[in-house]
Amino acid sequence: MPNQNGKTKDRFKESLNCYPRALREFFRNDGLDVAASLSYFMVLAMFPGLLALISLLALAGASESGTKWIMELLEQSLGASGQSSGGDSQQLLDTAEQLLEGLASQAGGTFWTILAGSLGALWSTSGYVTAFSRALNRLYGAPEGRPQWKRRPQMFLITVLIMLVAVVTLVLVLASGSVARGIGNIFGLGDGFVLMLNIAKPPILLIMLLLVLALLYYFTPNVKPRKFRWFSPGTLTALVILGLSVFGFGIYVSQFASYSATYGTIGGVIILVLACWISNIALLLGASVDIEFIRLRQLRTGAQAVDDVLLPLRDDTLIAKQELAAYKDLVHAQEVRINHGGDPLEDMEMDPVSGPKRKTKLLPMGLVAVAAWTAGRLNGKRVLRRNSEESK
Template identity: 30%
Template structure:
């Protein structure tokens, strides 16, 4: 996507960067963390954020990532069932994902549950064979979905992929396995937590409180996963956590609200089954995935524009001057909203 930017004026030549930082007081050009950026600086960020989301064609990139994620979905479920069988009965997995009904579209949840039931009903030998020979293929297919997200993050951070084939796939495999591990822990806890609460004989209000804590824990896990994607997904010098957290929090909260809103919309207003027939559930899940990826990339765009607002080094390690930081958005200053004309 490099070379097809909407506004080349948004990127100042290197020799003007330090002069611009001193010449534009009150905009957070010397900010060491996002909270140091004043209101005028956030207006600059908001203007550039809108320009970049449209200029980077985030909706189109999210559609491409959605395609690869959906291609990877069923191989990922096959691998997930194989791994889940090591810690619990695979036949219980479909029942334990019911808690996702609050964020997944109804049709999408049914689609995943039916596939999980089909996979879990296979014979033990089939599952063993799947783990021995098919798991690698399934993980490789699921891995392509993660790499498609990396491509989108590279666009958001204005980077080209510079990592070697081996390093890129090791990182993406790490994310793939990590996501499956967290998913297994979450789903197993759905079955374990009620049993533990019953054993402890807690009062009704304490039991309710502990049960409700699963949702904040889910949000924390989602937010932490998004933060890891922002830190290790782009091919660039790693950003400090302080420059990653705002976008991750925004993406997590907006994703949850958007998921609830979209599920409500499907249940009360839209009838995809009437329009698309038997494909209604697939279409609904596809649109939800597309919206989720858009929000994820928008959070990355927010983080990148925050780094673009300050001349201070936002990458890890010893402070380096602009032009030597190994991160495009940290190596130059973004244009201010006042200079857009």
């Protein structure tokens, strides 16, 4: 009988080894630099995304309560250990409050006006999702095969889906008092629904974050995992890192940071970019963990997933076009070289160490060597014959 305890222990060790390997792969793929580039797109997408969120909340009648809840969440995050915010954190809160008030004032008008503005803002927000898909392709080692006309609408639909999940969840979380009681009366629960909703708010937020991460990890890269996972090691890892980052960053900003004293009003922008960078590091680390667990499952089935995971591509149309374009460029370069006096039979290759060098022609060099050897043998025989005749 096999030792089940030993087998379980080995599988547990194999799973734990995924985390240090994921960290090594993260740095091997220049994860810090990739997270920095994603921070640029996140900052560009943040304000249109907030505008779209507030506009959709306005359609649901929860715009005012939504902005108030966001401010309360920021105050709790930046006020470390229950202390009042000050310095850099207070400047960041003031900037956020002005921004939210300005966005709330723009999120008005008729239903169709708000809807059109929301769609336009969501299209701008989808730029971050598109950049995130490129980052995951790099972690997977997969080329991008989706044409631009196909990929951008897909990223836009993913952005819309994520925003709808956020809006529905926020409406449920913000529903209180008469609104929650009215929803409870519809289902025959009455005041009991208000109590249930208050208890369920933290799990609802947790599920919302996990769902958003799962949508990003599953749909954005140009590889197709076997099945969609709400709860995966990667999503849980990213959520834990995000939680620890928010806590640690709140303490840092409220107690140790001094950007406002050094940079003045631009200090809040620096803090915002730093927060985006830390958040993207957490997201990429979570994706790396998911990739390593996919690799582990494939290795356990005997698949050759030692270097890269073996997943089918969603689309390879762009790959074929890029290969054809590279071939055309090569042919054009050869034509230019030959037209300017280059040898048509001469081939060139690039040595990554010493630079360009001539490719060795084995056949011509072999023929020259054989001819030289034959001439040497004949000359040697001629010399021996002459010496023997002279000796006689």
